[in-house]
Amino acid sequence: MEKVLVAKGLNKYFTEPNRFQVLKNITFSVEKGEFLSVIGKSGCGKSTLLYLLSTMDTDYEGSIEMKGQLLTGKGQNELAKFRNKNLGFVFQFHYLLPEFSALENVMLPALKLGEYSKEEIESRAYEKLKLLDMHDYALKKSTKLSGGQQQRVAIARALINDPAIIMGDEPTGNLDKANTDTVFNIFKELSREMGQTIITVTHDRDFANSSDRIIEMSDGEIIKGN
Amino acid sequence: MWFNRLNLKIARIHLFSKKKQTVIASLGVTFGIAMFVLMISVMTGVNKLLEDTQLTSTPHVRIYRDVGHERPTLLSLYNSGDTNWNLVHHQKPKDEPLNLRNGLLIARSLEKNPAVLGVSPQVSSQVFFNYGPAQLSGMLVGVDMEKEDRLYNVRSKVKSGSLEALVSSNDGILMGKGLADKMQVKAGDKVTVTTPKGDVVLLRVVGTFQMGIGAIDNVRCYTSLQTVQKILQQNTRYITDIHVKLLDLNKSTPLAREWQDRFGYRAEDWETANATILVSFTIRNIMTGVVVMTLLVVAGFGIYNIMNMTVYDKMKDIAIMKATGFESKDIIGVFISQAAFIGLMGAVVGLCIGYILSYLVSRVPFDGGEFLSVDHFPVNFDPKFYVFGIVFGVVTTILAGYFPSRKASKVDPVEILRG
Structure with a gap:
């Protein structure tokens, strides 16, 4: 199988308030189409790892490769372009822009990418919203939606540029049981039916158990699942 | 981009x-911006009025004989040298006439100078006007009215009577309005004049004029060259002053210096003669500048504050935009264009309000008193100020918006998205 992500020897230190090693020599890889969950207790470094993989945190030792491209050492602007094209994010909070409609929120990353015309982007955004059963709410302001609906719009936004990897940081952390199930089913569907590579960080065992693979972390090290 | x-x-x-x-x-x-436009329009309006009034009635260069002008003592001529100390107490000027020798020739040669707009040779004399038992001091100025008119546009300043009457009569005078009012004389009345030598002559008032400056209107009387020469019992070549107007006011200082050296008489330029007025112009201009700058800086800080608030407000949005691939320059673009829009809109509305306010002020009746002949507030509607206002307004706001925008572009998305 094709490896979509390769991380080698990742070390990360926090210097405030004291020097502290958060990640200790993390090495692992993710294959295309894999649905991977990273679990562990609070403070084990799983979120920190995700932000290194997200390319937003560049202060680390080791190397990260995605789609055969070495990302370690690249400039902020180049990384921003890479994220725009190849990564989709779903966070614990939806982080939708409050002044914009659901549709506009979904369209923004694609407008930034600028690969399609505005009309095409709009129809693609509708498609993604339809996939998540949110097309009826497309023109509503994002602040007028419920928590579960907002998270679904956020997932549609993550999908708009057909990214190589979707990264989730506790994507169900702020949702009730019913909505958690919905989001989880969406992730599973994306992975099974569309071959979407997904990496999520979660502390929800049930959620993790139904993914393809689980990596368990403790004190900055991978203790299981590599 | x-x-x-x-x-x-x-x-x-x-x-x-x-x-x-x-x-x-x-x-x-x-x-x-509105206050800037109003302030600078009114301030420069006042300055311009004062300058114009002052300039229309004073020569750019005045050539005359200075009493006791740089005359070395006889002792120092006889007993010269570095080793000698000569002490002459209370040296007095020689008794000599106040006229310019070859005055008319000097005037004629100046007229040929291409930098000169007009030359008016004059004979002026201190006189007393007898008004019943009281004596009012005044200045009798003999001029060639045609030339004087070219310099000071006297014709437009005539309030009663006419210039022609002055030219055609040999004992007529054109009296300053302030003086005429004081003596309660009208065109056609006769006045008694006492010369410095003690002679008494009878002259006829043929009209009055008003320059708009009390210092002139309350003392000066125009008459012909011949009349004054006759009163002073001098010949027809007797000239005491030469007034010169230049095409370019700013050349007055170097030209005056040149002429002083050439003709050997005192040549006083406009700036030296009106030093105090120039200083007050400068001070007023500096004050206008300071007030205007303060206003714009305050406005700039207002925008800085609001943009800062907006950036704090939008921290999460900035973080997610960066996460989804927006670069630093995009974030700067988003926020700085907001500042630019605020600045442009504010400046345009400000210019309109500033124009309306200045227009209203220019309609306010204003009594210039004895010194200035104006009936409304002088306001200067120079388009330059409006261009400057809009440019400065937009530049200030972009600067004020740039720093918060840069801060926004430096937001670390990880810190915010981790929650």
């Missing part, structure tokens, strides 16, 4: 979703 269509669209949505905040931010600029 900072200002691509997407960034502008985001900026526009930000601005229009918070209309109230946008309007309040713009009002800061509006107020600053």
